[in-house]
Amino acid sequence: xxxxxxxxxxxxxxxxxxxxxxxxxxxxxxxxxxxxxxxxxxxxxxxxxxxxxxxxxxxxxxxxxxxxxxxxxxxxxxxxxxxxxxxxxxxxxxxxxxxxxxxxxxxxxxxxxxxxxxxxxxxxxxxxxxxxxxxxxxxxxxxxxxxxxxxxxxxxxxxxxxxxxxxxxxxxxxxxxxxxxxxxxxxxxxxxxxxxxxxxxxxxxxxxxxxxxxxxxxxxxxxxxxxxxxxxxxxxxxxxxxxxxxxxxxxxxxxxxxxxxxxxxxxxxxxxxxxxxxxxxxxxxxxxxxxxxxxxxxxxxxxxxxxxxxxxxxxxxxxxxxxxxxxxxxxxxxxxxxxxxxxxxxxxxxxxxxxxxxxxxxxxxxxxxxxxxxxxxxxxxxxxxxxxxxxxxxxxxxxxxxxxxxxxxxxxxxxxxxxxxxxxxxxxxxxxxxxxxxxxxxxxxxxxxxxxxxxxxxxxxxxxxxxxxxxxxxxxxxxxxxxxxxxxxxxxxxxxxxxxxxxxxxxxxxxxxxxxxxxxxxxxxxxxxxxxxxxxxxxxxxxxxxxxxxxxxxxxxxxxxxxxxxxxxxxxxxxxxxxxxxxxxxxxxxxxxxxxxxxxxxxxxxxxxxxxxxxxxxxxxxxxxxxxxxxxxxxxxxxxxxxxxxxxxxxxxxxxxxxxxxxxxxxxxxxxxxxxxxxxxxxxxxxxxxxxxxxxxxxxxxxxxxxxxxxxxxxxxxxxxxxxxxxxxxxxxxxxxxxxxxxxxxxxxxxxxxxxxxxxxxxxxxxxxxxxxxxxxxxxx
DNA sequence: CAGTGAGCGAGCTTCCGCTTGACTT
Numbered sequence: 001x002x003x004x005x006x007x008x009x010x011x012x013x014x015x016x017x018x019x020x021x022x023x024x025x026x027x028x029x030x031x032x033x034x035x036x037x038x039x040x041x042x043x044x045x046x047x048x049x050x051x052x053x054x055x056x057x058x059x060x061x062x063x064x065x066x067x068x069x070x071x072x073x074x075x076x077x078x079x080x081x082x083x084x085x086x087x088x089x090x091x092x093x094x095x096x097x098x099x100x101x102x103x104x105x106x107x108x109x110x111x112x113x114x115x116x117x118x119x120x121x122x123x124x125x126x127x128x129x130x131x132x133x134x135x136x137x138x139x140x141x142x143x144x145x146x147x148x149x150x151x152x153x154x155x156x157x158x159x160x161x162x163x164x165x166x167x168x169x170x171x172x173x174x175x176x177x178x179x180x181x182x183x184x185x186x187x188x189x190x191x192x193x194x195x196x197x198x199x200x201x202x203x204x205x206x207x208x209x210x211x212x213x214x215x216x217x218x219x220x221x222x223x224x225x226x227x228x229x230x231x232x233x234x235x236x237x238x239x240x241x242x243x244x245x246x247x248x249x250x251x252x253x254x255x256x257x258x259x260x261x262x263x264x265x266x267x268x269x270x271x272x273x274x275x276x277x278x279x280x281x282x283x284x285x286x287x288x289x290x291x292x293x294x295x296x297x298x299x300x301x302x303x304x305x306x307x308x309x310x311x312x313x314x315x316x317x318x319x320x321x322x323x324x325x326x327x328x329x330x331x332x333x334x335x336x337x338x339x340x341x342x343x344x345x346x347x348x349x350x351x352x353x354x355x356x357x358x359x360x361x362x363x364x365x366x367x368x369x370x371x372x373x374x375x376x377x378x379x380x381x382x383x384x385x386x387x388x389x390x391x392x393x394x395x396x397x398x399x400x401x402x403x404x405x406x407x408x409x410x411x412x413x414x415x416x417x418x419x420x421x422x423x424x425x426x427x428x429x430x431x432x433x434x435x436x437x438x439x440x441x442x443x444x445x446x447x448x449x450x451x452x453x454x455x456x457x458x459x460x461x462x463x464x465x466x467x468x469x470x471x472x473x474x475x476x477x478x479x480x481x482x483x484x485x486x487x488x489x490x491x492x493x494x495x496x497x498x499x500x501x502x503x504x505x506x507x508x509x510x511x512x513x514x515x516x517x518x519x520x521x522x523x524x525x526x527x528x529x530x531x532x533x534x535x536x537x538x539x540x541x542x543x544x545x546x547x548x549x550x551x552x553x554x555x556x557x558x559x560x561x562x563x564x565x566x567x568x569x570x571x572x573x574x575x576x577x578x579x580x581x582x583x584x585x586x587x588x589x590x591x592x593x594x595x596x597x598x599x600x601x602x603x604x605x606x607x608x609x610x611x612x613x614x615x616x617x618x619x620x621x622x623x624x625x626x627x628x629x630x631x632x633x634x635x636x637x638x639x640x641x642x643x644x645x646x647x648x649x650x651x652x653x654x655x656x657x658x659x660x661x662x663x664x665x666x667x668x669x670x671x672x673x674x675x676x677x678x679x680x681x682x683x684x685x686x687x688x689x690x691x692x693x694x695x696x697x698x699x700x701x702x703x704x705x706x707x708x709x710x711x712x713x714x715x716x717x718x719x720x721x722x723x724x725x726x727x728x729x730x731x732x733x734x735x736x737x738x739x740x741x742x743x744x745x746x747x748x749x750x751x752x753x754x755x756x757x758x759x760x761x762x763x764x765x766x767x768x769x770x771x772x773x774x775x776x777x778x779x780x781x
Numbered sequence: 782c783a784g785t786g787a788g789c790g791a792g793c794t795t796c797c798g799c800t801t802g803a804c805t806t
Binding site: 016017018019036037038039040041043046047048066088089093094096097142145146148149150151152153154155156157158160161166167168169170171172173174300304312487488490491494495600601638639640682683684689690691695696697698736738739740743745748749750751752 | 782783785786787788789790791792793794795796797798799800801802
């Protein structure tokens with residue numbers, strides 16, 4: 001419809017995002033057609049064997065369904081175009097997309113590649129005058145990254161299926177992320193709480209000056225920083241305990257404090273850098289308590305409305321235009337002295353082929369309060385606006401005074417040193433617009449004269465208890481991953497989502513990430529069998545090698561054969577490592593956790609991950625299939641097994657907890673009648689089961705015998721069931737429940753009942769239809 | 782401390798990194 005290019009053909013410009021199309025169209029005018037590729041439209045297939053590892057790691061990129069439509073659309077546009085200009089993002093992935101566009105479009109017109117880092121008239125037009133070609137080494141690096149991730153994930157995950165449990169995944173990004181969450185949980189478990197005291201003395205003067213006790217006879221009084229998670233105190237500091245503290249406080253009350261030193265220092269704080277994706281996710285969480293997925297959605301919405309720049313970036317850099325606009329806004333609000341002489345420049349941490357975008361900032365800085373936004377959108381926009389403008393303002397400056405006071409106490413006799421400090425802000429600078437809860441309004445303190453003596457008006461003993469390291473939140477985990485350069489801005493939110501599928505959970509109304517028992521089991525397994533794959537430096541080292549490929553000093557085959565087959569000095573190669581694990585790792589010999597020893601039998605009480613099961617398990621239990629008979633993690637003691645919910649905290653797994661589970665339900669409990677027969681439930685050596693008359697029926701492993709009702713289990717009691725006789729063959733047709741779930745059977749021929757079909761509604765017609773299908777179901781896509 | 786039900790079929794799961802949709806009210 002919008003084909004007005006009948007008279008003369010125009011260049012076709014392709015960008016990644018449709019959101020860029022209209023802006024760039026406006027800049028380029030009628031002489032160009034601008035279209036979007038919508039990101040990666042092709043990929044190697046997500047199934048086994050997509051990479052031919054025997055043949056120099058060759059693989060074929062295939063269009064996705066949506067990708068096919070996009071390529072068709074672009075091919076139509078190209079048919080009438082005078083030339084093809086590839087304007088995908090200026091990073092490694094963008095180069096790959098440009099390369100794949102050429103591969104799939106097979107253009108017959110001239111092709112060139114342009115790169116601009118921000119969509120401004122100057123940059124876009126300059127890029128058009130600086131035509132380049134696709135860089136083959138950059139494409140090779142992108143391809144290597146893609147293949148390595150595939151080889152890692154699709155080789156290690158199957159080992160999890162055979163050694164831990166089915167349906168689990170491992171990968172270069174998710175596995176170190178899981179490691180962080182699990183190790184933090186174990187640090188919390190190993191944490192030893194320490195109680196310690198501090199003493200605060202208030203000086204008897206008009207101003208409220210509170211001095212803190214620092215040393216007793218030159219020995220530093222331990223602060224929280226001096227005490228580690230095991231409760232050890234870093235020398236020379238020593239813990240001040242309550243009885244001593246009270247005695248000393250009483251003695252201090254009787255003494256006076258002499259000023260030994262008064263020091264004045266300049267105080268200066270730079271503004272925070274403009275937002276990267278990770279910074280903004282972190283800040284949205286701490287200010288608005290919104291998790292990563294929703295936060296990313298709100299950021300996207302603001303971007304789609306044209307209000308903020310591209311929301312997935314790891315660069316804090318601002319374009320020259322944006323810096324000038326931010327300075328202008330600051331000057332209008334606070335006058336010319338509120339910005340430094342020159343604009344403040346911010347640089348990405350890692351200068352590489354990876355940063356294609358600038359920081360997240362308002363598209364139009366003169367727009368202070370856009371109309372028509374939801375409360376969340378408005379709040380996020382306001383944060384972005386403040387942080388961007390503040391980033392160009394002068395430092396917050398002032399003076400910090402620290403005064404040192406001496407006291408000699410009697411009963412007990414000690415020489416005590418106390419300090420007090422305070423800061424006076426002279427120039428608020430950037431804090432007028434943006435401050436964090438940590439930069440609390442400082443309390444000022446006047447200077448003191450050495451030798452002056454003050455009486456003490458009050459002495460207070462403050463008792464403190466050390467806190468275990470905090471669990472990660474979505475935002476802090478993302479920050480930790482980013483600090484290790486693991487993962488990319490476009491994947492931060494999805495990573496959290498995929499962890500939540502199996503490996504982590506949170507309590508209601510809380511964002512703290514707690515590992516599931518399955519998550520703990522997988523981390524243990526990976527740490528034992530594949531430690532170098534979950535090393536936090538793995539990705540960084542990968543990136544360095546990819547840089548060598550870009551520079552032309554290494555190749556895809558070098559790097560992948562080293563990783564996968566050939567190995568190097570320290571690493572025997574993934575294939576060989578996996579072979580060893582498959583041969584030598586016996587799950588029965590490995591426990592997730594040794595909980596303790598049974599006080600009477602002396603049998604060890606251990607946690608096991610649970611083995612193969614049919615159907616996917618959800619931690620929240622919304623979709624647990626009734627057919628599942630095993631799979632939940634379980635506690636093992638002697639010959640007894642008892643299931644524990646996957647979302648049990650490690651700290652709950654004590655001997656007492658295990659014993660209550662192991663001891664409680666050995667007796668059958670009658671829950672009602674089914675077809676006139678009494679139904680009772682019980683836990684046996686193979687897990688929970690129901691008895692109906694003389695028949696017994698296994699129940700899902702996480703069934704709680706004490707609370708389960710007849711209604712909960714009644715559907716399971718209907719199997720096996722005769723559906724009638726097949727009118728064609730005359731054979732009786734059954735629906736049965738077996739190890740792998742519900743299935744239908746006719747004369748020894750079987751078909752599984754699909755998970756989405758309610759097995760209680762299976763009729764003869766349904767069964768015959770299933771049996772008519774070919775035996776080997778072809779997996780769709 | 783320990784004799785606690787019964788057991789028929791085997792296909793599939795998985796990676797990371799780019800992008801936006803589209804069910805309805």
